[in-house]
Amino acid sequence: VSPEAPDAPERPLRADAVRNRELLLAAAREAFAEGGPDVAVRTIAKRAGVGPGTLFRHFPTKRDLLVAVLDGAFAGMAASIDEGLAAEDPWEGLVHVLTATAELQSRDRTVLEAAGPELFGDEHFRRRMDGMMEGIARIIVRGQEAGAVRDDLTPEDLPFIVAALGGATEHCAPLEGDVPPGLWRRYLGLLLDGLRPEGAHPLPARAPTHEQLLAVKVAKGSGALAG
Amino acid sequence: VSPEAPDAPERPLRADAVRNRELLLAAAREAFAEGGPDVAVRTIAKRAGVGPGTLFRHFPTKRDLLVAVLDGAFAGMAASIDEGLAAEDPWEGLVHVLTATAELQSRDRTVLEAAGPELFGDEHFRRRMDGMMEGIARIIVRGQEAGAVRDDLTPEDLPFIVAALGGATEHCAPLEGDVPPGLWRRYLGLLLDGLRPEGAHPLPARAPTHEQLLAVKVAKGSGALAG
C-alpha cells in the first residue's frame, strides 16, 4: 500500500512546462487549504504566476487539479494504513487508521469537503483506492480474528464509515473556537464503539461489494465542485 | 415540539405578493428536490413564472429561499420527535427519530447537502432547533433511565450524530442503483450500536454545551451555498 509515483507522462515535458506544473500545484495546495475547494481558478493561476489558460492545459478541469492536490492527502492515508498494519494490537491498528484519517479531515478543509463519491470517477483516485482497500481488508480481518472487531464488518464499509466521520468532522469545523477542540474525537469514539463486537446487533442491510463500489461513473456534477 | 407557523409578516402582503411567494416556494421545493441546492435561481424564478428580481424581493438571498424550503423537512423531523416521545419503548423512540431523519436525508438531496452548521446562523432555523432539542433531550434521558442508552450521551451530541448519518447517506446517494437499496440503514445500525451502553467505552472529549452550539454566527459562506 506504499505511495505510488504520480502518473508518468507519455513523453517528457518541456522545461518551462514542468516548472509551471509544479508552481500550479504548490499554489493550488496552499489556496485550497486556506479557502476550501471554492477558491477561484483565477486566484490559483495568479498565485502561480501563469495565465488561466496554462492552468487548464495542465489540468483540463478544476476537479483534476483538486484531485492532484488531494493525492498528497491520500498518500497520507495510505501511510497510516501501513502503520495500522504494523501495530501489534489489531484493534489499535484500526483505531490508528481512522484517527489519522479524521485528523486529516479536520486539518484540511479540502479533503473532507471534496472527497465525495464523485471522485470514484477519477482514474488516478481509483488506483489509489484499490491499493488502500487491500490494506484495510487485512486490518479488519486481523481484528475479527482477534475478536476485537464485529464479524459483519467488511472492508467495503470503510468508505462509508469515513464518510460518516467526515460528516461529523465537517459539522465541527465551522464551530471551531466555540466548541471544545478535537470534538471530532468524541464522535470517532462513538463510531468505534459501534465497530466493536460487544454491543453488536444484526445490521439491517448487506454491505456493498467491491464491484458495486467501482461501478460509479463520473456523477453528473454535484456538491462542492459543481459549476 | 409541534410544528410552528412560519414567521408572520409585519403587515399583510398584497394579494399578488402572497401568490408569488407561494409560487416561488413551490417551484423551489421541486427544483431543489430534483437538482439539489445548486439549481440556478433563474431556473426557479422561471418555473414560478416571475422575474429574478421578484425572487430576491421575497428571499433576499438564495440561502433564505433554501431555508424556507428546508423548513418543511424540519417540520417532518419535529413530528418524528413527537412520535419518538410517544413510543412505549425508549430505545425504539430514539431509533425512530434517527431512522426518520436519515430517511428524509436519503429522499431529499437538499436536506443532506445543505443542512450544514452554517444554518445555525439563520434565526428561523435556530428557533426550530431549540424546540427540537428539548424533545430530543427527553428521549435521550428516558433511554438512559431505562438503561437502553449510554450514560455519556447528551442531546447536544445529536446534531453531530445526524451529521455523521448524513455523511454516510450522502456517500450512498450517488451510488444509488449500483448499491443495495437502503444501504444507509446499515450505517445507521452501526451508529446505533455505538449509542448503546453494552459496548460503551469512555469518550475522549466532552460534548459541547447548548450555548456553544448557538455561538456560531453566519459562517463566511462555504459549502454548497458559496458563490
Place this chain on the structure above:
DNA sequence: ACCTGAACACCGTTCAAGT
C-alpha cells in the same frame, strides 16, 4: 510545444424603470 489573455456562457444579486 507551450503560454497568454480576451472572450463565452454561466452564476447570484442589484436596481432603475415601470404598474
Place this chain on the structure above:
DNA sequence: ACCTGAACACCGTTCAAGT
C-alpha cells in the same frame, strides 16, 4: 407596494494568437 428585466461582478472553461 410590488414586479420586471437589463446590468454587474463574478465563475469555470475555451481558443485564436503569439513565442
